[in-house]
Amino acid sequence: QVQLGESGGGLVQAGGSLRLSCAASGIIFGIHYVNWYRQAPGKQREFVAGITSAASTNYADSVKGRFTISRDNAKNTAYLQMNSLEPEDTAVYYCKAVSPSGSRVYWGQGTQVTVSS
Secondary structure, rough: OOEEEEEOOEEOOOOOOOOEEEEEEOOHHHEEEEEEEEOOOOOOEEEEEEEEEOOEEEEEEOOOOOOOEEEHHHHHEEEEEEEOOHHOEEEEEEEEEEOOOOEEEEEEEOOOEEEEE
16 A cells, blocks of 8 residues: 655744655655645645656745755655745645656645744
């Protein structure tokens, strides 16, 4: 059974930092493309960052220079380091893993990030 589990969310003041983790089981994690998405209340879920199996990364314009995605395949875990957090970053953050063919997509249950002003 495939499971993705996010952790590391919480309440932080503006300007602060958090590191989210996404731990996977039941898949060959290292070959999957991993993304972070977020969904704020009343808004659509949006792409935040992605990392390929070769560790190439891409980011939404709104988080470039502040967030860093990484992965540790030996630990079956991906990370999202979030610095200089802003109230607009408040959302539920989700981890998504996509198989190399794109045919299988797995989502975690989400972790809440709240940034106070």
